[in-house]
Amino acid sequence: MTDLSPLPQGSTIGILGGGQLGRMLALAAARLGMKTHIFCPDPQSPAFDVTPYRTVAxxxxxxxxAxxxxxxxxxxxxxxxxxxxxxEFIASRCPLRPGTRALAVAQDRLAxxxxxxxxxxxxxxYRAVHTEADLDRAGTELGFPGVLKTTRLGYDGKGQRTVSSPEDARSAFADLEPKPLVFEGFVSFDKEISVVGARDASGRVRCFxxxxxxxxxxxxxxxxxxxGISPALAKHAVMATTAILVALDYVGVIGVEFFVASRDGxxxxxxxxxxxxxxxxxxxTEAVCITDQFEQHIRAICGWPLGDTTRLADVVMENLLGEEIHRLEEHLPATRVHSYGKREARFGRKMGHINRVIKNGQRND
Amino acid sequence: MTDLSPLPQGSTIGILGGGQLGRMLALAAARLGMKTHIFCPDPQSPAFDVTPYRTVAxxxxxxxxAxxxxxxxxxxxxxxxxxxxxxEFIASRCPLRPGTRALAVAQDRLAxxxxxxxxxxxxxxYRAVHTEADLDRAGTELGFPGVLKTTRLGYDGKGQRTVSSPEDARSAFADLEPKPLVFEGFVSFDKEISVVGARDASGRVRCFxxxxxxxxxxxxxxxxxxxGISPALAKHAVMATTAILVALDYVGVIGVEFFVASRDGxxxxxxxxxxxxxxxxxxxTEAVCITDQFEQHIRAICGWPLGDTTRLADVVMENLLGEEIHRLEEHLPATRVHSYGKREARFGRKMGHINRVIKNGQRND
Structure with missing residues (x-):
């Protein structure tokens, strides 16, 4: 692992991207006495409102x-x-955390x-699908229904189609770009969980x-x-997240999404x-943990020790999408709110979130 | 009370002063989707690092x-x-919260x-001390020791002297500026407590x-x-804070400091x-409350409802003064830290703080 001495307070953190995640990272960095410089092509980026240091390019x-x-x-x-x-260009001139390896793996579904x-x-x-012949073979081997996905640039359901027959698959194959694609076998699952974990520059891991x-x-x-999972399953998810962090020689916060499926009952x-x-x-984590994920990421990339992930209360986080942000006020008395300061409330756009903290004795609300 | 309709998200809050409190207010405003414009004569002000909108004047x-x-x-x-x-100049052009009344009262010890x-x-x-004759009378009536204080611009122990005799008092009177002064009778107290409370534009009060x-x-x-006080005394402190908020027709967060003295045992x-x-x-409050004091203040001055002040854990906040900020790293694994991003760690200067959250079963640490 590349050594990263702890950055002194007052250092400047560069963030590629000016969306809500960059904005929340900048706010966490400020709490740690750090400055933030946002790099984003869109001059309307919400993160530009929380720091004077910016590059629009x-x-x-x-x-x-450079x-x-x-x-x-x-x-x-x-x-x-x-x-x-x-x-890679950045990494040749300045420490980049997490590094290019994590990026290369995460931005290509096949990798x-x-x-x-x-x-x-x-x-x-899954099967890699470069050609129609690959597609037919994948359908035969994994069966239908299945999901055909692009390997790159998919998010929030974009770049994927559920396919229920070979004809369906061929039609999706023709539509989805760029190639290659991935054919995933259909998995019936009970629920989805995720683990947010962090690894610091000395290799220590802490997961929420x-x-x-x-x-x-x-x-x-x-x-x-x-x-709503067993302690054993929770431990398994944290272990898998830890294995991923270590295998990627990762520094920073990672999110790992899991399906909870039934296997042999x-x-x-x-x-x-x-x-x-x-x-x-x-x-x-921002509402109920001693250290939240944003601060944890800033600590890690600055070469600082990770913070305490202890959770002080049960909680339900809810995204406010599109026009839902205009009903923020209804949530103000009872919840912790976070609005991203985006100018335009487009349909389905993540505009903010609320955290409903479950206080003692309120769990059945 | 002047009506203040709720400000829409994306509004801009102006803050007079660019120190750590302005900085933390700006961070809280950002979480609520608000922009912040800092006005401060010192171009090195820490709050300038967390917003692109500034006036140095x-x-x-x-x-x-204007x-x-x-x-x-x-x-x-x-x-x-x-x-x-x-x-007053600002208030003639734009809503000012809290108003000039609170300011006039709080910046003059006699008022x-x-x-x-x-x-x-x-x-x-206490007695007002405009002249040496006032001083002698105050000493006679309230006795020694006493504390002689300026009525204006005193903070963190500046502008005050403990005096143990009439001669001592005359010497302090000669030194302390500006006049008039206040002579306070000496009160032996067991402890100091404070209540941070808020009142919203509709008159609702919530205290931490x-x-x-x-x-x-x-x-x-x-x-x-x-x-470490009785529930009855805590209620009394909250009631007094509420009375002050109401009497000042206050909108925003206020801090009220109390001595806990012995009276008739x-x-x-x-x-x-x-x-x-x-x-x-x-x-x-930032470490353990659902809503912290900074967000509470922003909510109030924006005409929004106050947030939930529930506390999720016991906590000890400690200021990091002067060079103590350079030992921030020692505190990183176990506490929640906040560094104000000040350039120069002068002696006694408030540079940051830590919050040690007491987790269940840890109260005797």
């Missing part, structure tokens, strides 16, 4: 990237689709599945407890903690996806 | 103040020594004591639980919650000081 603009790297002490990213060339398989971490059965996630239209709607975990960044399903 | 610069008032939707302040003329006396809120015995405060060299060192409260702003002894 394309991720391919090498002059802007000036950015020279102006900061460490660089991180808030989304996994940072072009690998951009990440991710290969990585997980090689580390004996259970995942849904698993959250139980509900999606609507492929977009995360709620995360509930504790998740017992619940079993399958990794669905990894996200090399702070994660929507970890937003509950 | 003197508080007497009317052109700068432009500032026009650029924001509501103005608040992070310190009580904002010149009243400045506050404050008069206000509290008129509202039958117990305080230490009292904290027990320890000072070193007249500077707050620790605040512990719960305070029973503990009794005396108000020591009120601060018309978020308060150092309320920094514990």
């Amino acid at each position: 394309e991720y391919t603009d090498q002059d802007a990237l 000036a950015f790297a020279d102006a900061v002490d460490v660089v991180t990213y808030e989304f996994e689709n940072v072009p690998v060339e951009t990440a 991710e599945k290969t990585f997980l398989s090689e580390h004996n971490i259970p995942i849904t059965p 407890e698993p959250a139980e996630n509900l999606h609507q239209n492929h977009i995360l709607k709620t995360s509930t903690v504790p998740a 017992r619940p079993a975990l399958l990794v669905n996806e990894i996200a090399p960044r702070v994660h929507n399903s970890g937003h509950w | 003197e508080y007497t610069d009317q052109d700068a103040l 432009a500032f008032a026009d650029a924001v939707d509501v103005v608040t302040y992070e310190f009580e020594n904002v010149p009243v003329e400045t506050a 404050e004591k008069t206000f509290l006396s008129e509202h039958n809120i117990p305080i230490t015995p 639980e009292p904290a027990e405060n320890l000072h070193q060299n007249h500077i707050l060192k620790t605040s512990t919650v719960p305070a 029973r503990p009794a409260l005396l108000v020591n000081e009120i601060a018309p702003r978020v308060h150092n002894s309320g920094h514990w």
